[in-house]
Amino acid sequence: xxxxxxxxxxxxxxxxxxxxxxxxxxxxxxxxxxxxxxxxxxxxxxxxxxxxxxxxxxxxxxxxxxxxxxxxxxxxxxxxxxxxxxxxxxxxxxxxxxxxxxxxxxxxxxxxxxxxxxxxxxxxxxxxxxxxxxxxxxxxxxxxxxxxxxxxxxxxxxxxxxxxxxxxxxxxxxxxxxxxxxxxxxxxxxxxxxxxxxxxxxxxxxxxxxxxxxxxxxxxxxxxxxxxxxxxxxxxxxxxxxxxxxxxxxxxxxxxxxxxxxxxxxxxxxxxxxxxxxxxxxxxxx
Numbered sequence: 001x002x003x004x005x006x007x008x009x010x011x012x013x014x015x016x017x018x019x020x021x022x023x024x025x026x027x028x029x030x031x032x033x034x035x036x037x038x039x040x041x042x043x044x045x046x047x048x049x050x051x052x053x054x055x056x057x058x059x060x061x062x063x064x065x066x067x068x069x070x071x072x073x074x075x076x077x078x079x080x081x082x083x084x085x086x087x088x089x090x091x092x093x094x095x096x097x098x099x100x101x102x103x104x105x106x107x108x109x110x111x112x113x114x115x116x117x118x119x120x121x122x123x124x125x126x127x128x129x130x131x132x133x134x135x136x137x138x139x140x141x142x143x144x145x146x147x148x149x150x151x152x153x154x155x156x157x158x159x160x161x162x163x164x165x166x167x168x169x170x171x172x173x174x175x176x177x178x179x180x181x182x183x184x185x186x187x188x189x190x191x192x193x194x195x196x197x198x199x200x201x202x203x204x205x206x207x208x209x210x211x212x213x214x215x216x217x218x219x220x221x222x223x224x225x226x227x228x229x230x231x232x233x234x235x236x237x238x239x240x241x242x243x244x245x246x247x248x249x250x251x252x253x254x255x256x257x258x259x260x261x262x263x264x265x266x267x268x269x270x271x272x273x274x275x276x277x278x279x280x281x282x283x284x285x286x
Contacts, residue, residue: 039252039279040247040251040252040253040254040255040279041253041281042255042280042281044257044264044267044281045257045259045284046176046181046259046260046261046262046263046264047060047260048169048176048260048261049093052170054170054172054173055169056093057093057096058097060094060096060173060258061097061101063173063284064098064101064256066284067254067284068105069253069255070107070108070109070253071108071109071111071246071253071254072101072102072109072110072111072256072258073110073111073113073242073255073257073258074110074111075114075239075258076112077112077115077117077118078112078116080114084098084110098110109250111246113239113257114235114238114239114242115234115239122231123213123214124215125213125219125227126217126219126223126224126227127224127227127228127231128224128228130221130227130228133209133211133221133224134224135192135196137205138151138155138199138200151198151202154195154196154199155199157191157195158188158191161184164184165184165262168184169261174285177284177285182264185261185262185265188262189262189265189266193232196225197225197226197229200222200226201222201226206220206221206222206225207220208220236270237270239259239267240267240270240274241270241274243257243267244271244275247278251278268281
């Protein structure tokens with residue numbers, strides 16, 4: 001009798017231990033599931049700003065309606081966002097699609113995420129218009145066959161990368177929102193801000209031409225372009241930090257970032273670098 005009762009006691013204890021392990025495993029699984037469900041999702045959507053047959057506000061609205069973000073971030077500063085809200089400068093694909101989405105989902109939050117005062121900042125320091133003037137001068141030297149062979153190679157590579165991206169921009173948005181195009185965009189921007197700078201630093205023409213800044217001081221094409229090259233990094237790094245701050249302030253939300261597609265590679269790279277587990281990045285077509 002004692003042996004029989006002991007057997008039943010052993011059996012009962014074994015069942016209880018197994019149930020405890022099963023329950024523990026279930027709770028761990030549930031906790032992990034809830035954690036993954038609550039993690040902020042960030043969708044960085046690279047855009048063509050102007051409406052074209054293959055990309056216009058209706059297409060972007062359909063993308064937004066599929067993702068259903070709680071928050072939309074616009075590539076403008078605080079003043080630009082105020083202009084949008086007041087119906088000023090409603091010309092680009094992003095704000096037109098965003099307005100349509102807000103009309104359908106009125107509780108959607110919208111914020112600016114660009115470098116504050118970016119346009120005036122560039123003008124005050126002479127980055128604008130020296131950046132475009134420098135590229136135009138390189139082009140004129142190229143057409144006049146005055147560039148050295150190594151400089152010709154740099155400029156032709158820049159032009160070829162630009163043409164490749166322009167062809168991709170004629171396709172559906174999935175084509176300019178993927179890792180392959182991000183890599184190509186990175187090469188193109190490096191060609192502009194690092195490789196072209198080699199020509200500008202080496203040739204005397206860029207040190208002898210000047211523009212006048214708003215404060216009346218002169219700045220050479222060379223110095224202005226060098227400042228713009230540095231600003232490309234500063235601006236994108238700042239945008240990524242601003243996105244991070246929004247993600248931190250709104251945990252567990254879906255955030256769509258609307259940016260020009262040439263910025264996408266840099267923003268994604270920075271978001272990955274500064275991520276401390278608060279969010280995951282996703283593609284709108286996954």
